[in-house]
Amino acid sequence: MKLKNLFQLKSVCDIPVFLAPMAGVTDYAFREICRRQGADMTYSEMISAKGLKYNSKRTFELADVHGDEKIAIQLFGRDPQDIGYAITLLEDKQGENVRCFDINMGCPAPKIVNNGEGAALMKEPLLAAKIVEKAKKSTALPITVKFRKGFDAFDCNYLQFARIIQQAGADAITIHGRLRDQFYSGKADWKCIEEVKSILHIPVIANGDVFSPEDARQIQKQTGADGIMVARGATGNPFLFRQIKQYLQTGSYSKIDLTEKAETMLLQAELCSAVKGEQRAMRELRKHMAWYLKGIRKAAVWKQQALGLTSIGELKELIKQVVISSTLLG
Ligand SMILES: Cc1cc2nc3c(=O)[nH]c(=O)nc-3n(C[C@H](O)[C@H](O)[C@H](O)COP(=O)(O)O)c2cc1C
Known part of the structure; x- marks a missing residue:
């Protein structure tokens, strides 16, 4: 079958x-x-x-x-x-x-x-x-x-x-x-x-x-x-x-840009938070954030900051900084 x-x-x-x-x-x-x-x-x-x-x-x-x-x-x-x-x-x-x-x-x-x-x-x-x-x-x-x-x-x-x-x-x-x-x-x-x-x-x-x-x-x-x-x-x-x-x-496929990555990371955080509560979600999402950030400029710095996040609001702020910094640095 x-x-x-x-x-x-x-x-x-x-x-x-x-x-x-x-x-x-x-x-x-x-x-x-x-x-x-x-x-x-x-x-x-x-x-x-x-x-x-x-x-x-x-x-x-x-x-x-x-x-x-x-x-x-x-x-x-x-x-x-x-x-x-x-x-x-x-x-x-x-x-x-x-x-x-x-x-x-x-x-x-x-x-x-x-x-x-x-x-x-x-x-x-x-x-x-x-x-x-x-x-x-x-x-x-x-x-x-x-x-x-x-x-x-x-x-x-x-x-x-x-x-x-x-x-x-x-x-x-x-x-x-x-x-x-x-x-x-x-x-x-x-x-x-x-x-x-x-x-x-x-x-x-x-x-x-x-x-x-x-x-x-x-x-x-x-x-x-x-x-x-x-x-x-x-x-x-x-x-x-x-x-x-x-x-x-x-036979071909499109590349993913940083904006879509950022939006997806945020959506995952929102879905997770809706089910597990914001605090627990932010804790459990740390490893996912580190994976999403892999390969992005200054990834080590962003990952370090991601460890301290306690709310979706803070995550949004961090994502904004990552996108602006990567756009400016190219
Ligand atoms: C973090 C992690 C957790 C995993 N947990 C399970 C699991 O719960 N059940 C399972 O059958 N395999 C588990 N695996 C194995 C994967 O399902 C998969 O068989 C393995 O990673 C090989 O596939 P990949 O090369 O695409 O990673 C886990 C793998 C990783 C990396």
Whole structure:
């Protein structure tokens, strides 16, 4: 089945482009910004199935959806029952706003892996399959799995793992072409994505090192993947989605000017503030501001000032100074 149809996307492009799940990054405000820039589907931050079971307020907050967004909710956990419970609960709560549930089997963080969750599940393919089977029984929505090339050089089992996940009933998979022990270092291996694509009949989403429209075209061409997922390339640059779409359709794309960057940064702050309150939003937005400011003249100075911001008013003032200074300095 085509990815577009699986997720009921209205994309004009045949190859949908997704905003990846990123803990601490893909909150509502950033998802909404990326959606407005053309992301066909956006993912929540990873959400602990156990946290939902134990009624953690913070965990529930991560699963909050707003307005008319329709997102992929990503869950992590190693207990099939917990995953099933989380899916039933969240579908009940916000079914209308959920396009699919994704299971995280690629997170490399020690605090996750040491609990046997995330990428650790690549070492337990049979348990991984049970999780997918339980997830499938818990909802009629699509179930997808995101995993890596393998755990380490000794456990580089992406082909076997992909087959098992498909066999267990997953509707699509995303593969990030790195081993767990590489974390985010080195270069993503797109060849393994190509190999997985060639053996599966369910859609495959390619992930890893897409930082430009040219990268997007190249990863699609090389792997034959059905969709493209972007993570770090979108931080401070949500315009990448629009540029990728433009490039895939026309072979060229327009550059982004500072004014649009400034307006987008402000809009993200306003969206974030509306949901989380101004003070918390300004704290959480610091890293986003640093990403937006990357490459701008005097970026180090502006970043330092951004650290002290406590209100949208102060942010507006800072943005005004950045724009004036950059215009004057050229
Ligand atoms: C800050 C950060 C947080 C991330 N959090 C998650 C997460 O919650 N779930 C997940 O599956 N992957 C997570 N990832 C991995 C990304 O989704 C993606 O697989 C990886 O960054 C490779 O894609 P990229 O080269 O486009 O960045 C995270 C990555 C980063 C940089």
